[in-house]
Amino acid sequence: MNRKHRNKTGRFITLEGADGSGKSTQIALLSDFLATRGIDVHVTREPGGTRLGEALREIILHSADPIDDKVELLLMFAARSQHVTNVIKPRLSNGQWVLSDRFTDATFAYQGGGRRMEVKDIEVLQNLVQGDFRPDKTILLDLPVEQGIRRLTHRGEAVDRIEEQDLAFKQRVREAYVERHRQCGSRIALVDATAPIHEVHEAIKNEIKDLLNSLGYGNGD
C-alpha cells in the first residue's frame, strides 16, 4: 500500500444489478482506478468470497436437489456471515478497500423481490449477521430486464438456478432494487447501465468522488 495512505480506514463499496448489467467489467475498472490512487483494494463477491462461501455458492446456484426459498435465503446469509467476519471486516480494519460484487441489497432484490419473501424476515437476518454494518457506498447498475437477458444470451454461458427464472421474476428483482435505491437515500447510487462501458465507469467514479475526497485521496478526476 502507498505509505501515505497506510493508516487510513478502508471503505466498503458494493456493486449491484441484474445478471448481465456489466458488474464484473465495472468492478475491474473501478479496482484499477482505485489502485492508481494508491488505494489497496480487495475484490470479492457474494455469494462467495471465502472457501465456505464459494462452496455454498456452488450449492445455491447449481444444486441438483430442490432448494426451497427459505433454505436459499439462509444459505445466502450463512455465506455472508462468514464473508463479513473473516474477510470484509478484517480487511477494512487493515485499511484496505473492499469491493464486493453484490451484498445484502441483492438479497432484498432477489429473495425479497424475486422470490417474494418477507422483507421483515430478511431484516431479521441482516441484523443477526451484520448488526449496523452496511456498505459505505453501493452502485446499482440499472438496465431494462430484456437488455440484461440479451446480454446473458450473447455470452452463451450455462444458466444457473437464479438466472433461469422467468421475466416476471427478473422484473420484480429490478423493481426491488430501485425501491432499495429510493429507501436507502444516498448510500445507493443508481447508474444507467445501458450507456457505453466507459460512460458507466465515469458515472461510478463520480459517485465515489466524495468518498475519495473526504479521505484525502484527491479530487477523484
Ligand code: TMP
Ligand atoms: P452473480 O452471478 O452476479 O455472481 O450472482 C449470483 C446469483 O446469486 C445472481 O443470480 C444473484 C443471486 N443472489 C441472490 O439471489 N441473493 C443474494 O443475496 C446474492 C448475493 C446473490
